[in-house]
Each structure stands twice: as C-alpha cells, then as structure tokens.
Amino acid sequence: MPFLDTLCCLCLTKSRETLLHHGLDHVLRRAIRSSYRRSQAFYESFRFAHKYSINGCREHLETRKLELNLLAYEILPKVLNYARNRLHNLKDILAFLASTNSVDVPMIGYEFVANRYLLDIIKGAKEAKLFTKVHTNLTSLGKVVVYVDNAGETLIDIAILAKLARRFGIEKLTIFARRDPYEVDATYQDLINLVIEMLQDTIDDVEVDVVPRKPYPLAPINEKVNNIIKADIVFIKGIANLECFLEDVREDLANIYHENTFLLFRAKCPVLASFFNVPIGTPIVIDKLFVEEVLGYD
Incomplete structure (x- = not known):
C-alpha cells in the first residue's frame, strides 16, 4: 500500500474541501508535500481547518x-x-x-x-x-x-x-x-x-x-x-x-x-x-x- 495512493489524495482533497473553498489550497498542498506519513497529511490539514474554525468546522464536528x-x-x-x-x-x-x-x-x-x-x-x-x-x-x-x-x-x-x-x-x-x-x-x-x-x-x-x-x-x-x-x-x-x-x-x-x-x-x-x-x-x-x-x- 503506497504512502499516498492517487485515490488517497482525492479522498484527502474531498475531506478538506473547506480549505479549498476559502482559497487555502496552499495549506493542503503543503500538508501533502511536508508529510512523510499518510496519517500526518490527513491530520495536519485537518488541524489547520479546526484551529481557525474555517466555515464553522469546529462547531459542526462537535x-x-x-x-x-x-x-x-x-x-x-x-x-x-x-x-x-x-x-x-x-x-x-x-x-x-x-x-x-x-x-x-x-x-x-x-x-x-x-x-x-x-x-x-x-x-x-x-x-x-x-x-x-x-x-x-x-x-x-x-x-x-x-x-x-x-x-x-x-x-x-x-x-x-x-x-x-x-x-x-x-x-x-x-x-x-x-x-x-x-x-x-x-x-x-x-x-x-x-x-x-x-x-x-x-x-x-x-x-x-x-x-x-x-x-x-x-x-x-x-x-x-x-x-x-x-x-x-x-x-x-x-x-x-x-x-x-x-x-x-x-x-x-x-x-x-x-x-x-x-x-x-x-x-x-x-x-x-x-x-x-x-x-x-x-x-x-x-x-x-x-x-x-x-x-x-x-
């Protein structure tokens, strides 16, 4: 199982659509480029969206x-x-x-x-x-x-x-x-x-x-x-x-x-x-x- 299969990248993008909608696609790209773990890429991109409660992310998930x-x-x-x-x-x-x-x-x-x-x-x-x-x-x-x-x-x-x-x-x-x-x-x-x-x-x-x-x-x-x-x-x-x-x-x-x-x-x-x-x-x-x-x- 590869580090980030093409479908994994698509799944990551889909799950972090809120970043794209707010013009923060560079955050998603950086998370993928800088991550040596698949779990890291998913977590770090989520952490940014949650930290700044983009599009009510924090309230929605709670x-x-x-x-x-x-x-x-x-x-x-x-x-x-x-x-x-x-x-x-x-x-x-x-x-x-x-x-x-x-x-x-x-x-x-x-x-x-x-x-x-x-x-x-x-x-x-x-x-x-x-x-x-x-x-x-x-x-x-x-x-x-x-x-x-x-x-x-x-x-x-x-x-x-x-x-x-x-x-x-x-x-x-x-x-x-x-x-x-x-x-x-x-x-x-x-x-x-x-x-x-x-x-x-x-x-x-x-x-x-x-x-x-x-x-x-x-x-x-x-x-x-x-x-x-x-x-x-x-x-x-x-x-x-x-x-x-x-x-x-x-x-x-x-x-x-x-x-x-x-x-x-x-x-x-x-x-x-x-x-x-x-x-x-x-x-x-x-x-x-x-x-x-x-x-x-x-």
Missing part, C-alpha cells in the same frame, strides 16, 4: 459527535441484547468490533447512514472477514487495551466490552483516545466529560482507565507504554489508526505490541476494498502478524 453519541445511546439496549445472545468467543467480539466501525465522515464511495446503524452492526458482524495469522481461541482476555475511533461507535464498543467483562474474563479496560480533535473521532475529553458518564450504569463490572494519546505515531505517551506491554490483547479501531499502525511497524516503532494485537475496521475506501478484495464497507479484522507478513513490513 455537534455531529454529540448526535452520534446520542444515536449510539438510543440503540444501545438492542445492541447489548444482541451481544449477550450472539457474542460467545473472541472471533465473535472481533467481528462485532469491526462492524461498529461504520461511523465516519463521508469519503469517496462511502457514507454513513445513521438510521441504518443498528442494522449495519448486526449485518456486518455476520459478514466480517478475518485475515489473521494467530489463533483466535483465547477464552480469558484479562487486561484489554482499546484504541478508540469515532464518536458513537466508541460508546458502543466500551459498553459491550464492559458488559461482557465477566463472560470473557476482562479485568481491566484501558482506553487510548486522541488528545486533540480529529474529524468525528472520540477524544480523551469526550470520554471523560460525556461517554463514561453516559455509561456509568453499564461499566460497573470492570476497571476502566482512559488515557490521552498523540495523533501520530500510534504509540502512547511514554509513561503509559507499560499498559500496552502488559496487555493480554490490544484492539485498534478504525482506518486512521490502521494507517498509523502500518507506519509504526514500517518505522520499527511497534515493538511494544505483541501478536495478540488486532486491527478492526471497515474497508470504507476503494484502496482498502481493492486490497482485501471485498465490497466497500466490509468489516475487516487483521492482526500484527498479518501486517508484518502480508504487507511486507517484517
């Missing part, structure tokens, strides 16, 4: 994140009921967590439909494609680390893992969330100020620790590295986090992640759909060994 969290909270009872009846092993959890990733900003060939979210989760959990090199037969998950992605989706992911903590032997749930805003991603402050409060009655059975992280590389701030090293399993959600992980592996920064590290996302763009030979929007599960062997980053 409102959208609140809408997504309220949507997730509304369907949560039905999702929890589904999870209690259908999630019996690690493969089920992996497929489910990949399926919840249908939330996102619009991109080429893909757009999230709010009133289909519940159906998308259930349908996607059945259709998810697992490309894993390690056995997925762990029965007790112990210490779990989650790198969260979008608002709404994150609320559901945390609720499910917490509610099924006893069934799967989850002792502690460490959640890494972005310190700084990015599109509709759930940030550290979002979790502290809203999401954890909304889930207060749901997360009683497990210890939850919320940790802020930088936009890139994916590795956490230094004093929390041990949370990763000592984890029994790591879940990394979403395309942006996938890109960061690929870059970290390529740059030899992912040694803290062991083989039970799983990347869970939907193939929302033509580049990913083509690579995995699946329809756009298909939930995908891969692991660290798949990244190293199949993508040639060993």
Whole structure:
C-alpha cells in the first residue's frame, strides 16, 4: 500500500474541501508535500481547518459527535441484547468490533447512514472477514487495551466490552483516545466529560482507565507504554489508526505490541476494498502478524 495512493489524495482533497473553498489550497498542498506519513497529511490539514474554525468546522464536528453519541445511546439496549445472545468467543467480539466501525465522515464511495446503524452492526458482524495469522481461541482476555475511533461507535464498543467483562474474563479496560480533535473521532475529553458518564450504569463490572494519546505515531505517551506491554490483547479501531499502525511497524516503532494485537475496521475506501478484495464497507479484522507478513513490513 503506497504512502499516498492517487485515490488517497482525492479522498484527502474531498475531506478538506473547506480549505479549498476559502482559497487555502496552499495549506493542503503543503500538508501533502511536508508529510512523510499518510496519517500526518490527513491530520495536519485537518488541524489547520479546526484551529481557525474555517466555515464553522469546529462547531459542526462537535455537534455531529454529540448526535452520534446520542444515536449510539438510543440503540444501545438492542445492541447489548444482541451481544449477550450472539457474542460467545473472541472471533465473535472481533467481528462485532469491526462492524461498529461504520461511523465516519463521508469519503469517496462511502457514507454513513445513521438510521441504518443498528442494522449495519448486526449485518456486518455476520459478514466480517478475518485475515489473521494467530489463533483466535483465547477464552480469558484479562487486561484489554482499546484504541478508540469515532464518536458513537466508541460508546458502543466500551459498553459491550464492559458488559461482557465477566463472560470473557476482562479485568481491566484501558482506553487510548486522541488528545486533540480529529474529524468525528472520540477524544480523551469526550470520554471523560460525556461517554463514561453516559455509561456509568453499564461499566460497573470492570476497571476502566482512559488515557490521552498523540495523533501520530500510534504509540502512547511514554509513561503509559507499560499498559500496552502488559496487555493480554490490544484492539485498534478504525482506518486512521490502521494507517498509523502500518507506519509504526514500517518505522520499527511497534515493538511494544505483541501478536495478540488486532486491527478492526471497515474497508470504507476503494484502496482498502481493492486490497482485501471485498465490497466497500466490509468489516475487516487483521492482526500484527498479518501486517508484518502480508504487507511486507517484517
């Protein structure tokens, strides 16, 4: 997968249209030219638009994140009921967590439909494609680390893992969330100020620790590295986090992640759909060994 495929550049341009509309195309060009990471190009161009709240960028995204969290909270009872009846092993959890990733900003060939979210989760959990090199037969998950992605989706992911903590032997749930805003991603402050409060009655059975992280590389701030090293399993959600992980592996920064590290996302763009030979929007599960062997980053 190239650093910036032609379609990646088109997707970046589409997602940063607000810069073009305000005659700031030079900001977008500079972000692409000066970035050595795909994740960096997307983040730095967003940071400029958000910092200056171009075209109400900041207010629009904060409102959208609140809408997504309220949507997730509304369907949560039905999702929890589904999870209690259908999630019996690690493969089920992996497929489910990949399926919840249908939330996102619009991109080429893909757009999230709010009133289909519940159906998308259930349908996607059945259709998810697992490309894993390690056995997925762990029965007790112990210490779990989650790198969260979008608002709404994150609320559901945390609720499910917490509610099924006893069934799967989850002792502690460490959640890494972005310190700084990015599109509709759930940030550290979002979790502290809203999401954890909304889930207060749901997360009683497990210890939850919320940790802020930088936009890139994916590795956490230094004093929390041990949370990763000592984890029994790591879940990394979403395309942006996938890109960061690929870059970290390529740059030899992912040694803290062991083989039970799983990347869970939907193939929302033509580049990913083509690579995995699946329809756009298909939930995908891969692991660290798949990244190293199949993508040639060993």
